[in-house]
Amino acid sequence: EAGVTQFPSHSVIEKGQTVTLRCDPISGHDNLYWYRRVMGKEIKFLLHFVKESKQDESGMPNNRFLAERTGGTYSTLKVQPAELEDSGVYFCASSQVWPPLRYEKLFFGSGTQLSVL
Amino acid sequence: AQSVTQLDSHVSVSEGTPVLLRCNYSSSYSPSLFWYVQHPNKGLQLLLKYTSAATLVKGINGFEAEFKKSETSFHLTKPSAHMSDAAEYFCVAGGGADGLTFGKGTHLIIQP
Numbered sequence: 001e002a003g004v005t006q007f008p009s010h011s012v013i014e015k016g017q018t019v020t021l022r023c024d025p026i027s028g029h030d031n032l033y034w035y036r037r038v039m040g041k042e043i044k045f046l047l048h049f050v051k052e053s054k055q056d057e058s059g060m061p062n063n064r065f066l067a068e069r070t071g072g073t074y075s076t077l078k079v080q081p082a083e084l085e086d087s088g089v090y091f092c093a094s095s096q097v098w099p100p101l102r103y104e105k106l107f108f109g110s111g112t113q114l115s116v117l
Numbered sequence: 118a119q120s121v122t123q124l125d126s127h128v129s130v131s132e133g134t135p136v137l138l139r140c141n142y143s144s145s146y147s148p149s150l151f152w153y154v155q156h157p158n159k160g161l162q163l164l165l166k167y168t169s170a171a172t173l174v175k176g177i178n179g180f181e182a183e184f185k186k187s188e189t190s191f192h193l194t195k196p197s198a199h200m201s202d203a204a205e206y207f208c209v210a211g212g213g214a215d216g217l218t219f220g221k222g223t224h225l226i227i228q229p
Contacts, residue, residue, distance in 0.1 A: 004160060043219040091161065108161035
């Protein structure tokens, strides 16, 4: 069974540019989460999809971040325009279990390392 | 609200010696507690979990952790370190509306 896959693994862009990160969850997983780890800090929650709907986006830092999950399959996270403080590792996770509070059933991808110069 | 403190950013041990990674938590209720591991270029993998059953929890690859409510601790241990244990380890609290709260991570370095 394929795990959660994220693309690209690394991205280096200049301040002001746009970057789109992609996450393919495990097939059949309705719950999809985005997390972010800024250097030296903890991994923080960004948002949670249930199928194509945003269940909780309380962790999104500002309106430069846009997450979508069209059709309830893969998800994209766009940063436009990127700022220096957006640098970090962006993790995606998915789970099949409902309610989504059974965190032991969460499967994580390997992350996208974003560097904004 | 909940918080997690991993007391060491780096721990270095020799192969074959015991491993101790320390974690303290703070929560207004009894959270579920987890340890995750991330090897280079891999996703976060669940090592073990505590969910209010037995206080001594056994995980994969010989790791275990003990929940001590009086000390608000959930330290991760392994009797004998192996080179393949070199990775970053995250202590995580989860539950309720607070979602998952991660510690800052501990890099485990194994000396040959």
